[in-house]
Amino acid sequence: MTAYQTLVSDAAKPGYFPSAHLELAYFGLGEALRGQRHFAEAAKAYEEAAWSPGAGAELKRRSLVAAGKARDLNGERSLAVKDYQAAIANGSDTTQGDIARKLLKSPYREY
Numbered sequence: 001m002t003a004y005q006t007l008v009s010d011a012a013k014p015g016y017f018p019s020a021h022l023e024l025a026y027f028g029l030g031e032a033l034r035g036q037r038h039f040a041e042a043a044k045a046y047e048e049a050a051w052s053p054g055a056g057a058e059l060k061r062r063s064l065v066a067a068g069k070a071r072d073l074n075g076e077r078s079l080a081v082k083d084y085q086a087a088i089a090n091g092s093d094t095t096q097g098d099i100a101r102k103l104l105k106s107p108y109r110e111y
Contacts (some may be wrong), residue, residue: 004029022054039074061096
């Protein structure tokens with residue numbers, strides 16, 4: 001987790017990483033934070049990944065669904081719904097769009 005945070009911080013310095021793919025670093029940071037049950041921070045990292053300029057459509061949808069799940073796990077249902085709706089808006093006819101539609105009906109829960 002610290003390595004991802006350092007990478008993101010260094011990338012904010014002008015010219016430090018001329019062609020960095022921060023969206024991937026943010027997604028990895030989200031995964032690390034979620035694994036440690038830091039759901040609010042994980043959701044923010046996933047959202048950063050989704051809205052990074054270099055994020056492709058698939059990564060954007062995956063990140064938004066993951067952010068929604070983290071928000072649900074953190075008890076932030078209204079924010080989770082926004083993430084799911086954004087995932088659907090970015091590809092309703094995809095696997096991630098299908099998952100997001102299901103999660104709109106009932107909150108995500110870990111079993």
